[in-house]
Amino acid sequence: MKRQFTRRGFLSTTAAAPVVLQAAEERPAILGGKPVRTGRFPSWPVAERKEEEALAEVARGRKWFRGSGKQVAAFEEAWAKMTGAKYCLATSSGTAALFTSLNALGIGPGDEVLVPPFTFVATINVVLLQYALPVFVDTDPETCQMDAGTIEAAVRPRTAAIIPVHYGGNPANLDEILAIARKRNLRVIEDACQAHLAAWRGRNVGNYGETGCFSFQESKNLNCGDGGAIITNDEALMSRCYAFHNQGRRWKGGGDQEFSYGSAGCNLRLTEFQAAVLLSQMTRLEEQSRTREQNAEYLDSLLREIPGVRPQRRYAGCTRHNHHTYVFRFDKEQFAGMPKPMLLKALNAEGIPGRAGYSPLNTVPFIKKALEGRAYRSLFSKERLAEWNERNHCPGNERLCRESVVFSHQCLLGPRTDMEQIAAGVRKVQAHAAEMARA
Numbered sequence: 001m002k003r004q005f006t007r008r009g010f011l012s013t014t015a016a017a018p019v020v021l022q023a024a025e026e027r028p029a030i031l032g033g034k035p036v037r038t039g040r041f042p043s044w045p046v047a048e049r050k051e052e053e054a055l056a057e058v059a060r061g062r063k064w065f066r067g068s069g070k071q072v073a074a075f076e077e078a079w080a081k082m083t084g085a086k087y088c089l090a091t092s093s094g095t096a097a098l099f100t101s102l103n104a105l106g107i108g109p110g111d112e113v114l115v116p117p118f119t120f121v122a123t124i125n126v127v128l129l130q131y132a133l134p135v136f137v138d139t140d141p142e143t144c145q146m147d148a149g150t151i152e153a154a155v156r157p158r159t160a161a162i163i164p165v166h167y168g169g170n171p172a173n174l175d176e177i178l179a180i181a182r183k184r185n186l187r188v189i190e191d192a193c194q195a196h197l198a199a200w201r202g203r204n205v206g207n208y209g210e211t212g213c214f215s216f217q218e219s220k221n222l223n224c225g226d227g228g229a230i231i232t233n234d235e236a237l238m239s240r241c242y243a244f245h246n247q248g249r250r251w252k253g254g255g256d257q258e259f260s261y262g263s264a265g266c267n268l269r270l271t272e273f274q275a276a277v278l279l280s281q282m283t284r285l286e287e288q289s290r291t292r293e294q295n296a297e298y299l300d301s302l303l304r305e306i307p308g309v310r311p312q313r314r315y316a317g318c319t320r321h322n323h324h325t326y327v328f329r330f331d332k333e334q335f336a337g338m339p340k341p342m343l344l345k346a347l348n349a350e351g352i353p354g355r356a357g358y359s360p361l362n363t364v365p366f367i368k369k370a371l372e373g374r375a376y377r378s379l380f381s382k383e384r385l386a387e388w389n390e391r392n393h394c395p396g397n398e399r400l401c402r403e404s405v406v407f408s409h410q411c412l413l414g415p416r417t418d419m420e421q422i423a424a425g426v427r428k429v430q431a432h433a434a435e436m437a438r439a
């Protein structure tokens with residue numbers, strides 16, 4: 001049964017900051033009232049003199065390629081140190097880091113790789129590029145992460161690897177994922193593309209799998225437009241990653257100029273310009289991360305007081321959630337049956353930039369089309385492809401996609417009053433939900 005809210009009753013049962021409560025009394029912006037917020041949230045990326053000078057220095061030095069300059073190597077050393085890893089390889093993107101990892105680990109045609117459906121498409125594309133089968137594991141809607149409890153049932157004789165994604169900078173359940181990987185002899189490639197400085201049991205994510213992959217694309221908490229990195233603690237594996245990203249040319253000893261090729265590869269190198277920007281951006285990363293964490297904690301506390309609103313949960317092993325995104329779920333019954341698109345429209349009208357986030361990736365038609373193509377039909381039996389289709393159900397993920405509202409990390413970079421305005425927007429929409437549904 002739908003619960004109808006009266007504004008008076010709603011306000012009398014709550015105890016949030018005064019600004020949060022006051023806003024709910026006013027007419028909703030979508031019905032012609034004044035928005036909760038008219039100002040902008042902090043812009044991203046941050047660009048200051050530091051970036052300009054670093055770029056100018058590289059330009060003037062005329063050493064723009066990693067084989068001739070020193071910036072990429074300096075960044076690799078700094079990122080390895082910051083994440084606590086033995087080795088780091090900079091790549092041209094997060095996708096390139098994942099693609100390189102799969103190649104260096106020999107995961108390819110005929111293999112199956114367990115992936116979450118609540119992720120950016122790159123996690124799946126790299127598996128398809130290897131002509132391996134991306135097998136979707138359902139999502140735990142509470143945490144937005146791969147539901148580790150459903151992984152083992154998805155393992156088959158040709159399952160070769162798991163790619164857990166630390167969605168939004170909130171670590172996936174690494175204890176359980178690693179236990180299953182050990183038991184079933186699977187490689188783990190951590191997709192930490194959104195999880196710069198996130199940590200599990202006090203150690204940075206990316207250090208738990210065979211490799212950890214990061215993205216430095218413009219929207220990321222550490223960015224240089226486009227870029228990526230692999231961290232690992234396995235020297236032989238790093239050597240294979242290096243070779244793959246550099247046209248099969250050797251890591252140590254040979255030098256980048258040497259024309260000797262030990263394996264097939266690609267050019268997935270980062271440039272000196274990108275590394276120079278990363279080195280500048282890195283100087284702010286720790287402080288920005290702390291601000292996001294403090295603001296997210298405050299926003300959690302405000303949103304928890306709103307009936308039917310549930311901020312994203314973390315697993316017990318998470319010791320640092322770096323908040324590439326901020327996510328809450330809403331129970332539409334507590335919003336007079338309001339569907340998500342309408343909630344977003346009402347919130348956006350209040351000046352609160354909540355977004356829809358991911359749609360269920362396991363149902364996108366292009367994956368099915370790829371599996372019906374020539375390569376997959378020659379590599380996988382009809383029975384295996386039919387089974388893939390039959391077991392491709394992720395109800396937890398569908399629920400999450402229906403109920404989640406996502407905010408970009410820069411919404412967490414301003415003052416605490418920004419958090420109060422976000423919560424005020426949500427309260428206001430809830431207080432007037434029935435009225436909006438009738439309008």
Ligand SMILES: Cc1ncc(COP(=O)(O)O)c(C=O)c1O
Nearest residue numbers: 093094095120122193215216217
């Ligand atoms: C979870 C995830 N994996 C992989 C990628 C790919 O990274 P890039 O865009 O740097 O190739 C991204 C980037 O958005 C991502 O969010």
